Amino acid sequence: MFANKELCKRCGACAAECPYDLIVEDKEGFPKLRPAAKKTCIACGHCVAVCPTAALTLPDMKAVTPELTPDQCGQVARQLKIAPEQADQFLRSRRSVRTYKNKPVDKDTLVELLEVARFAPSAKNGQPAQWIVTSSAEVTQELVSHVVHYMSLNNVFPGVIKNWKKGVDKICHHAPHVAIAHASEDGFHPAEDCALAAAYLELAAHARGVGACWAGFLMEAAEGCHALRERLQIPEGHGVHAALMLGYPKFRYARIPRRRAVVVRWLD
Ligand SMILES: Cc1cc2nc3c(=O)[nH]c(=O)nc-3n(C[C@H](O)[C@H](O)[C@H](O)COP(=O)(O)O)c2cc1C
Secondary structure, X not given: OXXXXXXXXXXXXXXXXXXXXXXXXXXXXXXXXXXXXXHHOOOXXXXXXXXXOOOEOEOOEOOEOOOEOHHHOOOOOHHHXXXXXXXXXXXXXXXXXXXXXXXXXXXXXXXXXXXXXXXXXXXXXXXXXXXXXXXXXXXXXXXXXXXXXXXXXXXXXHHHHHHHHXXXXXXXXXXXXXXXXXXXXXXXXXXXHHHHHHHHHHHHXXXXXXXXXXXHHHHHHHHHOHHHHHHHOOOOXXXXXXXXXXXOEOOOOOOOOOOOOOOOOOOO
């Protein structure tokens, strides 16, 4: 049963929030699923999550296995809501970190970051991002050596190569960890989905005092360099769409740098 009629207040929130209009009213005004839901539901869980009285259970069907009950949803803890000034300062004070302490981030913390990244938006709720994460600086440096080798083969970025030969890593900046997001190219928007998951991960890191920075060189090499793809065991048909170095920042930023003024044209 989709709606528990003893709990449902017929407020209509579930139908209004369903992205595919898959919820309609029955004769008594209670919500029911259209037959099309079996095929079209994207399992976003909004109907179950928005219901103020926990009256809905999404039944087992193509995209929803097993059924989704209110108990399986996380709680929104209203007391943890942050003020706009806190949110703005948090977002504006995130920086790309390029100097790291020689101290690993413990695995539990890395797992917490990945757990938050799961909640990034994704096209049709596809959630296609998969991660490869290094636990040690040694393996991170091994990946960097692949990138440098690839660069030297292609005769690009001689400065980066020269630095590497002097023991200076300009690719992952000696960060102890790297997190690489890949996804099947069969999805709707795998690149955007991975980039958004990485943005969430970076913000979750910032909240915990863990520094991050996109590792663009590594990301590109993981797309094009066969040896690196093999080392990473990137599945056939997957694209690499994000890579973040991670570690504890050596320096603390005292200021928020200036950014370009917003460019906007109001249409009306
Ligand atoms: C797709 C992408 C690739 C990037 N690649 C690199 C990189 O390879 N190395 C690096 O040091 N920073 C890289 N960055 C970080 C940008 O340089 C940084 O975001 C920008 O300078 C703004 O600084 P902020 O993040 O501290 O605001 C990359 C950022 C993005 C979004």
